[in-house]
Amino acid sequence: MRTDVSFLSHRDYSVVAFLPCASAQVNNAGQEPYLGWSSFSQQTIQGDFLTQANMITQSDALKASGLQEHGFVYINLDSGWQGSFDQNGRAHSK
Numbered sequence: 044m045r046t047d048v049s050f051l052s053h054r055d056y057s058v059v060a061f062l063p064c065a066s067a068q069v070n071n072a073g074q075e076p077y078l079g080w081s082s083f084s085q086q087t088i089q090g091d092f093l094t095q096a097n098m099i100t101q102s103d104a105l106k107a108s109g110l111q112e113h114g115f116v117y118i119n120l121d122s123g124w125q126g127s128f129d130q131n132g133r134a135h136s137k
Contacts, residue, residue, distance in 0.1 A: 079117025080105060087132040
């Protein structure tokens with residue numbers, strides 16, 4: 044088996060790859076991250092935080108703060124809907 048590759052240094056090697064070119068979307072989709080509020084941090088601190096009243100309060104707070112006008116339009120019910128959390132913040136099912 045030949046292991047000497049010194050002959051490669053004496054020649055000019057070019058590699059041409061014929062791959063499809065990637066193209067970006069032009070419809071502005073995905074141009075910025077989703078902006079909004081997530082319940083995850085609060086839910087890990089206060090296990091019974093996910094109620095309809097609290098979600099409405101958070102939604103109203105986004106509007107009242109003026110953030111909604113800047114694209115903060117999402118409310119993410121991230122965690123806790125499946126059950127509750129123990130004292131260490133670990134999720135447990137109902």
